[in-house]
Each structure stands twice: as C-alpha cells, then as structure tokens.
Amino acid sequence: MQFIFPSFLWALLLLAIPILIHLFYFRRFKKVYFTNVKFLKEVKDETSNRSRIRNLLVLLSRLAALACLIFAFAQPFIANKEIVQNQDNYISLFIDNSFSMKALSEDVPLLDKAKSTARNIVEAFAESDHFQVVTHNLTGKQQRWLNKEDALLVIDEILATPEVNLLSTVINRQQTLMETAEGNKSIYMLSDFQSNITNLPASIDTNLSVKLMPFQSIQENNLSIDSVWTVSPVPLKNQNNSVVVRIKNNGNEDKDDVRLFVNENGQTKPVGAFNIKANSEIIDTIELVFINDGWQDVEIKIEDYPIQFDDNYKIALKINDEVNIMSINESGNNKFLTALMEGLPNFNLTNQPASSIQYNEFDEQDLIILNDMNNVGSGLATELENHVLNGGKVLIFPGRNISKDSYNQLFGKLAVNNINDFDETEREVFKINTNEFIFSNVYERVDRNVKLPVTNGNYSLSNFSSRGAENLLNYRDGSPFIQKYTKGKGIVYLCAAPLAEEYSDLVKIAEVFVPMVYKMALSSAQNKPIAYTIGSDNLAETANVSIGNESIFKIKGEEEFIPGQSKVGRRTIIDFNDMISKDGFYDLTINDSIVDRFAFNFDRKESLLEFSTNAELKNRYSENYEIFENFLKADVGQLVQDKDKGRSLWRTFLILALIFLGIETLLLRFWKV
Numbered sequence: 001m002q003f004i005f006p007s008f009l010w011a012l013l014l015l016a017i018p019i020l021i022h023l024f025y026f027r028r029f030k031k032v033y034f035t036n037v038k039f040l041k042e043v044k045d046e047t048s049n050r051s052r053i054r055n056l057l058v059l060l061s062r063l064a065a066l067a068c069l070i071f072a073f074a075q076p077f078i079a080n081k082e083i084v085q086n087q088d089n090y091i092s093l094f095i096d097n098s099f100s101m102k103a104l105s106e107d108v109p110l111l112d113k114a115k116s117t118a119r120n121i122v123e124a125f126a127e128s129d130h131f132q133v134v135t136h137n138l139t140g141k142q143q144r145w146l147n148k149e150d151a152l153l154v155i156d157e158i159l160a161t162p163e164v165n166l167l168s169t170v171i172n173r174q175q176t177l178m179e180t181a182e183g184n185k186s187i188y189m190l191s192d193f194q195s196n197i198t199n200l201p202a203s204i205d206t207n208l209s210v211k212l213m214p215f216q217s218i219q220e221n222n223l224s225i226d227s228v229w230t231v232s233p234v235p236l237k238n239q240n241n242s243v244v245v246r247i248k249n250n251g252n253e254d255k256d257d258v259r260l261f262v263n264e265n266g267q268t269k270p271v272g273a274f275n276i277k278a279n280s281e282i283i284d285t286i287e288l289v290f291i292n293d294g295w296q297d298v299e300i301k302i303e304d305y306p307i308q309f310d311d312n313y314k315i316a317l318k319i320n321d322e323v324n325i326m327s328i329n330e331s332g333n334n335k336f337l338t339a340l341m342e343g344l345p346n347f348n349l350t351n352q353p354a355s356s357i358q359y360n361e362f363d364e365q366d367l368i369i370l371n372d373m374n375n376v377g378s379g380l381a382t383e384l385e386n387h388v389l390n391g392g393k394v395l396i397f398p399g400r401n402i403s404k405d406s407y408n409q410l411f412g413k414l415a416v417n418n419i420n421d422f423d424e425t426e427r428e429v430f431k432i433n434t435n436e437f438i439f440s441n442v443y444e445r446v447d448r449n450v451k452l453p454v455t456n457g458n459y460s461l462s463n464f465s466s467r468g469a470e471n472l473l474n475y476r477d478g479s480p481f482i483q484k485y486t487k488g489k490g491i492v493y494l495c496a497a498p499l500a501e502e503y504s505d506l507v508k509i510a511e512v513f514v515p516m517v518y519k520m521a522l523s524s525a526q527n528k529p530i531a532y533t534i535g536s537d538n539l540a541e542t543a544n545v546s547i548g549n550e551s552i553f554k555i556k557g558e559e560e561f562i563p564g565q566s567k568v569g570r571r572t573i574i575d576f577n578d579m580i581s582k583d584g585f586y587d588l589t590i591n592d593s594i595v596d597r598f599a600f601n602f603d604r605k606e607s608l609l610e611f612s613t614n615a616e617l618k619n620r621y622s623e624n625y626e627i628f629e630n631f632l633k634a635d636v637g638q639l640v641q642d643k644d645k646g647r648s649l650w651r652t653f654l655i656l657a658l659i660f661l662g663i664e665t666l667l668l669r670f671w672k673v
Contacts, residue, residue: 008074015063017329022059032662046379054671058664065660072653090181091146092132092174092389094216096191098164099309100606103192103217105632109306114190117213117636118155121188122148124637132177134170134312136163145176149281162309162534162581162602167191168199171210188213193316193612196605200312204624212617213628217609220249223258224310224607226281228300229530231441232368233524235296235317236346240287241617245300247274248281262286263299293321297585310607315530316585323521326361327369328380330354330399334371334499334505340514347521359383363543367393367521370633372498374399377408388441388490390569395520396492396498398459415487416494417461417469418435424457430476433510436484437523438472442515453481453506458497473512477591482516493520531599534583540574541598544589553595557586654663 122131132152135158146154160421171187178185187210204210224247231242249255255278260271276282276666290296296319301312309577317490323346327337333351341349350365352358354373362368363384370376383392398407398419408418408466429452432439443450453473461480463469472493473481485492499503506513532540544567555563559582564575574588580600588596612620617627 004385006074009071009213011070012067012145014383015066018059018062018066022055026657045385054667058667061660061664061667065657065664068660069129071649072651072657076649076653079671081237088183089129090132090135090178090183090185091121091125091129091560092178092185092187093121093151093155094134094170094174094187094189094191096189097135097137097158097161097329098194098197098600098606099160099162099307100194100609101215102160102307103609105215105217110192111158111273113632114215115155115158117190117631118188119152121640122151122155124640129335130181130183131344134174136161138163138165138173142172143455145177145181146255162583164197164274164535164603164605166197166199167193168201169452171200171204175205177501178205185209186517187211190215192216193617194606194608195610195612196608197615198612200621202624209626210624211626211628212621214614214617215632216613217613221249221253221255222310222607222609223298223302223304224248224250224274224459224604225302225313226310226604226607228313228315230315230317230530231285231521233437233527234323234522235288235290235319235324236522237290237293237319237321238345241317242287243286243288243298243300245284245286245313246281247276247284247302248607249276249278250403252278254278258285258302258304260286261301262288263297263301264288264299270303274407283464290317290319293319295319295594297597298600307609309602310604312583313531314583314585314599315602317530318597320346322346323366324348324350324364325367325517326350326352326365326367326519327371328352328354328357329371330373330375331500336501336513337369337371337499337517340507340517344514344518347518362387362392363390365392365467367392367395367517369395372397372399372500374401375403376410378409381406381413382411386569387511388492389416389488390571391489391524392521393491394493395517397497398495400457400498400500400503402459414485414492415467416485416486416492417464417467417483420460422457422459425455426456427458427475429453429455429473429481431473431474433470433474436470437471438484438516438519442519443511447452450511453504453507453509453512455481455497455504455506458504461494462637472516488566491523516665533603534580534600535578535603536602538576538578539569539575540596540598542574544572544591545595552590554589555586556589558582558584559586563588576654578632 095114101114104108105113125148127148129148130145131148132142132145133151167189171189174187178187185208187208189210190213192215195211225249226246228243228245228557231244235241245256254275255273257273258276261274262271263269265477271286274282274284286300288298296317297314298317299312299314304311325341325347327334327349329351338349338351341347350361357380368384368387388394400422402419404419412419414608432446432450432452434440434443458481461483467485469480469481472484472486475481475608480496486493499507501507527635528541529537553563553565555561557575559580561579563579564577566573580586583601584602586598587594588598614627614629621627
C-alpha cells in the first residue's frame with residue numbers, strides 16, 4: 001500500500017493523546033464504612049474488571065477511528081504494477097464532437113455527456129500532470145501538452161463539427177505527441193464509435209494504455225437528404241428544371257408524413273409529403289421554374305429531430321440568359337440551322353465564314369459547329385483542341401470534298417476516329433441510342449413511328465477502341481452516323497455525312513435534329529458541381545478573370561477569407577484550404593463583383609447511425625485496448641484512479657473510521673458498569 005500524501009501520516013502521533021488520557025485518568029473514591037463489607041468487596045472487584053475491559057475497548061475504537069481518518073487524508077492506494085511511481089502522467093483525451101454525438105441519451109446530447117466525463121477524468125489527476133485534448137478538428141493547437149486548468153477550459157469550449165476523421169487517424173495523432181512524453185502514458189477515446197469511422201490499429205505502442213469509452217444513444221433513427229442533382233446539365237430560364245432528391249431513412253422505424261420543402265432565393269414553399277420505410281430510400285423530383293437569370297440559391301429541406309445537420313441540402317444554379325452557338329461555314333449559312341435557332345428561345349446563333357473566324361469568341365460559345373468545311377487549318381485545329389480541353393463542345397459535319405489529311409490531323413488532336421473514303425450509297429439510319437443524354441427522355445417510345453434520317457452518301461470511320469467512341473445514331477449495318485467523343489472536359493460530336501440537304505435529310509427531320517442540337521448545346525462532359533461537401537471538396541474551378549495586379553479573389557458567405565488560386569489553361573483552380581466549416585452559399589468575388597458561387601453542405605458520413613457495440617469492440621480490440629462498460633452511472637474519477645493510479649483506499653478507511661466511531665458510541669451507551 002502506498003500514499004498520495006504520506007506527510008499526513010505524521011498525524012499518527014496524535015494517537016498518543018487518548019492513550020495518555022487513559023493511563024493518567026484516576027477515579028477518586030469516597031470511603032463508606034459498613035458493618036459487613038465482604039459482599040460489597042466482591043461487587044467492587046467485579047465492577048472494576050468490567051469497567052477496565054469497556055474502557056480498553058473504547059480506547060481501541062477511538063484509536064482505530066482516528067488512525068483510519070488519518071489514513072484517509074493520506075489517500076492510500078494499491079499501486080498498479082504497470083504504472084511507474086514518482087513519474088508524471090501524460091493523458092491524451094479524444095472527445096468525439098462529430099454530428100452523430102448530437103443524438104440524445106436520457107434527453108441529453110452525447111457530446112455533453114462526453115465533455116462531462118472528460119472533465120471528471122482530468123479532475124482525477126494531479127495538478128502536475130500533462131494533458132492533450134483532441135477532437136475531430138485535429139487543429140495544430142491540439143498537438144501540445146496542457147496543464148490541468150487549460151485542459152478543462154479547452155473541454156468546455158468544444159463544439160460539434162462537420163469534420164469527421166477515421167479513428168485510426170485520430171489515434172495516430174495522439175501517439176505522435178505521446179512520443180515526446182517521458183512518464184506514464186494513457187489515451188482515452190470518448191466516442192459513439194460509429195461503424196464507418198471505427199478502424200483502430202490492430203496493435204499499438206506497448207508503453208501506451210488506451211481506454212475506449214463508448215457512448216450510445218437511446219434512439220438510432222435519422223432521416224437525411226442524401227444527395228440532390230439536376231436532370232439537365234444546364235438549367236434554363238422560364239422552363240421546368242427538374243431537380244432530383246434522394247432521401248434516406250437510416251433508422252429501424254418507418255417514417256410517415258415526412259414533409260418536403262424547397263427554399264428558392266429566400267422563399268420557402270411546400271413540395272409534398274411522403275412515407276418512407278425503415279432502412280430504405282426514396283427518390284423524388286422537384287420542378288423549378290426560374291424567372292430571372294443569374295445565380296439561384298436553392299435549399300431542399302425536411303423536418304427531423306434530433307439530428308438535423310443532414311435535413312437540408314443546398315445547391316447553387318446559374319441561369320444563363322442565352323445559350324450561345326457558333327456555326328463556322330465554308331459554303332454559306334445553313335438555312336435550316338438558322339431557322340431552328342430562331343425558333344428556340346434563349347438560343348443565340350452566330351454564323352461566321354471559315355475565312356474570317358473570330359477565335360477570341362470561342363470561350364463564350366456553348367457549342368461550335370463546323371458546317372460542311374472541306375479543309376481545317378492548323379490554327380483552327382489548335383483552337384478547337386484548346387476549346388474542347390477546357391470544357392467546350394464541337395459538332396462536326398464534314399464537307400463533301402474534304403482534305404482527309406487536315407481532318408485526320410484535327411481528329412488526332414481531338415482523339416477522334418480517322419475519317420476514310422466517301423461512299424455515295426443511299427443508307428437509312430436505323431437506331432437511336434436513348435441511353436445517352438442527347439436522346440434520353442426525348443421520346444415516349446422509339447419505334448418505326450419515329451422518322452429517322454436517310455443519307456445519299458457518308459464517310460466511313462476507323463474504329464480505334466482507344467478513342468472511346470459512343471454511337472448516338474447508327475445505320476442498319478451498325479456503322480455510325482453520329483458519334484460522341486469525350487476529351488478532357490469537353491465533347492466532340494462527329495457526323496459521318498455532310499449537313500447539306502443533297503447528302504442528308506437530317507435538317508428536315510425535326511423530331512431528331514431539333515432535340516439533338518438543343519441537347520448537344522446543353523450537354524457537358526464534366527458538369528460544374530451544383531454543391532460541394534465540407535471537409536471533402538477543397539478545390540473548385542472557375543473561369544479565368546482579367547484582374548489587376550492588386551486585385552485578389554475573396555470568398556464571402558458564412559465565413560470570409562482569401563482562398564488559394566492558380567491558373568491552369570483557361571481555368572482558375574480555387575483552393576478553399578479547409579477554411580469552410582459552416583454549410584451555406586459562398587460567393588467568389590473580385591473587387592466586390594461576384595465571379596462564381598458555391599453551395600456547401602455537411603458530409604453525410606454521419607447520417608448512418610450504425611455503431612460498434614461493446615461486444616463488437618471487445619471482439620476486435622480487447623487484446624490491446626481496455627473497453628469501459630457502464631461508466632456513465634459510476635464515479636468516473638474513481639474509475640480513473642483505480643485504473644491509472646491503482647486501487648484507491650481512502651473511501652475504505654473513511655468508512656472504517658465511521659464504523660469505529662459507531663462502535664465507541666454503542667459501547668458508551670449500552671455497556672453499563
């Protein structure tokens with residue numbers, strides 16, 4: 001047995017006081033004479049013996065009570081063999097502050113219980129011990145030792161965070177600081193041990209004592225808006241824009257009458273209500289009509305309690321006033337194409353002769369059409385390659401008498417199959433690929449009632465599998481009429497026949513030509529995300545902006561900061577540097593002008609409330625980790641002392657002192673002499 005405060009043992013000298021009182025206390029007797037004292041003498045001898053025994057027992061009770069009280073103040077304990085005495089203690093505490101810790105246990109959030117437990121652990125140690133407090137934030141200031149007072153202050157300031165890290169990452173961070181310590185090392189992990197982040201290392205440093213303290217909620221039900229996406233890559237003004245919502249029930253109970261809302265530019269309106277089975281999901285479609293162009297802030301919401309971080313999903317959509325198309329013509333404008341564009345609202349067609357192309361206008365075009373050109377110069381080929389690499393789209397209709405070398409030079413740059421000889425055989429287009437975006441959701445049924453183009457001649461194309469061609473329209477023999485290629489962030493569409501009506505009646509087949517050109521202009525190989533995830537998405541692209549030497553990008557929204565930026569070709573990469581911690585809409589500005597807008601949402605990783613049970617933790621980690629059970633209703637400070645300092649005995653001695661005082665009282669009251 002050892003003592004935390006051995007100096008109190010000097011107080012044992014006080015035991016001499018009751019002994020001295022007992023030895024030097026003499027009763028004075030008054031003599032009384034009787035005629036016959038024989039009987040009285042016998043009574044006197046018997047009473048004196050009984051009194052001496054009682055007084056001795058009372059003395060022993062007092063001595064024992066006083067000694068136990070002194071031992072209690074000295075705080076005795078049975079030392080843990082693994083703990084080296086007379087060394088400082090280094091204690092690292094991980095407090096799980098992820099959103100899943102907002103779940104309730106007895107109407108109290110788990111995070112509050114974890115903070116209270118952490119405070120009790122710190123209080124159980126001495127003022128001279130050293131502490132580290134770690135959360136999912138894993139900030140740099142968490143990589144240092146704190147004194148007891150500072151550790152308690154840091155624990156009080158912990159708030160829930162959207163950041164989530166694997167527990168293996170957390171414990172590696174704790175072990176890194178432990179390497180600087182010389183003394184007794186202990187790690188405490190206070191968490192709900194959600195299944196998708198619980199991946200503790202199978203083995204740890206043998207000098208470390210790691211304790212797992214699981215917190216479990218009473219209910220494990222949660223609804224979440226898992227994801228949102230748009231059907232069309234480019235939303236349009238004054239038209240129905242379909243937004244698809246996936247909602248998940250992550251619990252074991254059915255949910256009825258769940259209400260769905262949409263907030264559009266600050267105005268909230270109900271969309272409907274639905275029922276969702278346990279552990280299932282539903283997909284719903286919301287139709288949005290935007291009457292104004294520019295940026296549109298849209299938030300999809302449901303109502304669920306108590307975990308609410310995943311009950312809304314924000315998206316940022318940009319509505320362009322016009323869709324710009326440029327047609328480069330060698331033999332004059334195509335009247336059918338011009339008429340088509342005039343009949344489509346929000347579409348703007350620019351015709352340019354092949355002899356005087358305005359390359360500086362390429363960046364503004366949503367689609368560039370090469371109309372029956374026979375020769376493609378090297379300058380145009382280079383500009384088209386750059387345009388496609390940076391996300392542009394090109395639709396190519398070769399002329400009847402082309403220079404195959406110039407075209408194949410262009411196709412080599414664009415990773416398109418080579419073009420071969422022209423065949424003047426009449427052929428009928430036979431098949432539409434309705435699985436691809438261009439013709440998806442265009443026709444209710446594709447059968448012989450849909451009139452397809454007929455050509456009086458077409459070029460044959462090579463078939464290099466490495467080029468990744470996707471057929472949109474096929475001839476009866478399976479050879480391609482129109483193909484799609486993806487290069488970089490852009491798309492190339494290639495037609496095997498000229499657009500001129502003497503070789504193809506495509507321009508006259510409105511049910512094919514109109515939706516084809518329309519959706520080609522709206523298509524995208526790599527859509528700009530309508531939403532980003534906090535903690536996962538740190539990079540975003542935006543168009544280059546001409547700025548002065550002293551002008552810089554700024555992010556403005558729930559938080560304001562200067563992001564990292566670097567130019568890559570015609571795009572600028574924006575680096576958020578993990579500076580965004582709140583969901584919301586953020587503007588990328590320069591000189592107070594909005595250049596781009598980003599919607600950020602919390603990571604849905606915490607939405608699935610599946611936790612590792614105590615049995616699972618024991619099965620996987622009991623060999624190298626100590627798992628605490630039923631500690632919430634126990635004296636955590638006492639548990640810590642028993643585990644890290646050894647078995648504390650001061651309470652035992654205090655109880656013994658009370659018992660001996662009780663024995664003394666009983667002796668004095670009931671033993672009469």
